[in-house]
Amino acid sequence: MELLSTMFTLFASFLFILVLFKTLIKHFVSKRQHLPLPPGSMGYPYIGETFQMYSQDPNVFFATKIKRYGSMFKSHILGCPCVMISSPEAAKFVLNKANLFKPTFPASKERMLGKQAIFFHQGEYHANLRRLVLRTFMPEAIKNIVPAIESIAQDCLKSWEGREITTFLEMKTFTFNVALLSIFGKEEVLYREELKMCYYTLEQGYNSMPINLPGTLFQKAMKARKELAQIVAHIISKRRQGKQDYKDLLGSFMEEKAGLTDEQIADNVIGVIFAARDTTASVLTWIVKYLGENPSVLQAVTEEQESILKSKDESGEEKGLNWEDAKKMQITSRVIQETLRVASILSFTFREAVEDVEYQGHLIPKGWKVLPLFRNIHHSPDNFKEPEKFDPSRFEAAPKPNTFMPFGSGIHACPGNELAKLEMLVLLHYLTTKYRWSMEGAKNGIQYGPFALPQNGLPITLYPKK
Numbered sequence: 001m002e003l004l005s006t007m008f009t010l011f012a013s014f015l016f017i018l019v020l021f022k023t024l025i026k027h028f029v030s031k032r033q034h035l036p037l038p039p040g041s042m043g044y045p046y047i048g049e050t051f052q053m054y055s056q057d058p059n060v061f062f063a064t065k066i067k068r069y070g071s072m073f074k075s076h077i078l079g080c081p082c083v084m085i086s087s088p089e090a091a092k093f094v095l096n097k098a099n100l101f102k103p104t105f106p107a108s109k110e111r112m113l114g115k116q117a118i119f120f121h122q123g124e125y126h127a128n129l130r131r132l133v134l135r136t137f138m139p140e141a142i143k144n145i146v147p148a149i150e151s152i153a154q155d156c157l158k159s160w161e162g163r164e165i166t167t168f169l170e171m172k173t174f175t176f177n178v179a180l181l182s183i184f185g186k187e188e189v190l191y192r193e194e195l196k197m198c199y200y201t202l203e204q205g206y207n208s209m210p211i212n213l214p215g216t217l218f219q220k221a222m223k224a225r226k227e228l229a230q231i232v233a234h235i236i237s238k239r240r241q242g243k244q245d246y247k248d249l250l251g252s253f254m255e256e257k258a259g260l261t262d263e264q265i266a267d268n269v270i271g272v273i274f275a276a277r278d279t280t281a282s283v284l285t286w287i288v289k290y291l292g293e294n295p296s297v298l299q300a301v302t303e304e305q306e307s308i309l310k311s312k313d314e315s316g317e318e319k320g321l322n323w324e325d326a327k328k329m330q331i332t333s334r335v336i337q338e339t340l341r342v343a344s345i346l347s348f349t350f351r352e353a354v355e356d357v358e359y360q361g362h363l364i365p366k367g368w369k370v371l372p373l374f375r376n377i378h379h380s381p382d383n384f385k386e387p388e389k390f391d392p393s394r395f396e397a398a399p400k401p402n403t404f405m406p407f408g409s410g411i412h413a414c415p416g417n418e419l420a421k422l423e424m425l426v427l428l429h430y431l432t433t434k435y436r437w438s439m440e441g442a443k444n445g446i447q448y449g450p451f452a453l454p455q456n457g458l459p460i461t462l463y464p465k466k
């Protein structure tokens with residue numbers, strides 16, 4: 001009898017807790033669901049405001065919305081409802097709450113880069129990849145490849161001498177070769193041309209309509225992707241036969257304790273090339289433009305770089321740059337920072353809410369896309385005085401927290417930022433001490449492909465200095 005009564009009490013308590021729990025969940029869920037959506041307009045059914053955003057300069061679209069609705073507003077683009085945010089605090093919130101907001105990409109882009117590439121993941125798999133990538137790109141590791149980067153920079157500049165070049169196209173060759181160096185080490189030269197041909201076909205299909213039919217750019221790109229993976233598999237198998245220790249990214253990926261399959265390695269090699277090449281090449285193209293338009297800044301950078309050469313001559317130190325030289329390039333570093341701010345080549349990024357999220361009294365519904373607008377944060381007069389002016393000296397003082405995020409923030413922030421800065425410094429050293437250039441054609445205008453770029457990729461003619 002006593003046992004029966006104890007069981008009854010236990011059962012009643014369990015029921016009570018269950019009902020209480022359900023009521024609480026309901027209360028919070030309904031409370032969230034009753035929160036207002038952020039202000040804004042959703043445009044026409046399905047197409048939303050895609051046309052408005054892309055028919056004009058996207059920055060005008062964003063600026064008009066911010067003026068009308070404030071720093072957080074809703075919209076509907078590319079078939080998805082979304083919330084756009086332009087306050088530093090909100091951007092930090094979204095990028096740092098990985099449990100609430102996951103990265104999101106169109107399925108066709110995932111297929112093309114490889115579903116197992118770092119960008120598309122969260123959790124343990126992502127953390128493992130990130131650890132491997134960070135280890136290869138941290139200052140301590142990239143210190144050793146300064147001479148090899150230097151030789152790539154010198155070869156590139158030599159090949160541009162005396163002719164009109166499209167800066168962006170040529171910078172892509174430089175950043176591609178540096179990316180291969182960081183992935184495959186010195187062996188990169190052996191595979192450079194083969195990898196380059198496949199990668200160029202892949203990139204042509206990247207922004208095409210995802211129609212997998214014979215003859216389409218998309219189909220050619222998917223074929224090139226397969227060939228890229230085969231080249232990577234070939235390099236992996238050759239390395240396994242040699243049993244040597246490699247300090248490059250492929251070496252890290254191949255470590256036994258990394259636990260990656262060959263397919264996962266190939267997806268991430270292709271992913272890193274994608275992340276490293278056009279981004280850095282676009283920034284370098286903008287730097288060439290801004291230096292060309294600001295003679296006093298160019299003068300200051302040239303003097304800084306020449307003083308590094310001079311100090312080496314005087315001390316009898318070995319010619320050629322090293323990591324310590326790069327650390328001395330303070331003015332040049334500020335030019336890079338200011339270019340990253342003004343050009344904001346990545347205008348925004350995408351996240352998706354994994355559950356209903358409340359932010360400052362508004363509901364961000366589960367499944368909606370969230371876009372932190374980097375360019376608007378970098379161009380707000382609240383964050384930077386006279387934001388449209390190119391003025392590297394503003395970085396003599398640190399910017400306000402979360403107002404400068406060219407490399408993102410949180411667990412998906414760019415792990416290649418130190419390498420990107422280093423390769424830019426090395427190229428700028430030789431560009432400013434050995435060459436001068438004139439800009440050809442139209443001076444203004446931005447094109448997006450998808451990164452912001454000077455019109456026509458900035459045609460210039462490069463001359464060796466006397």
Ligand code: HEM
Nearest residue numbers: 118119275276279280283349406407408412414415416420
């Ligand atoms: C100036 C050049 C570069 C810029 C402006 C840039 C910018 C960014 C940004 C903003 C993100 C974060 C995107 C997001 O949160 O959605 C990112 C991620 C990433 N970047 Fe860069 N990047 C540059 C160069 C590089 C280089 C040289 C490498 C490799 C060597 C690289 C590798 C990566 C990778 C692997 C990720 C994904 C990280 C993750 O998902 O955990 N980037 N980059």
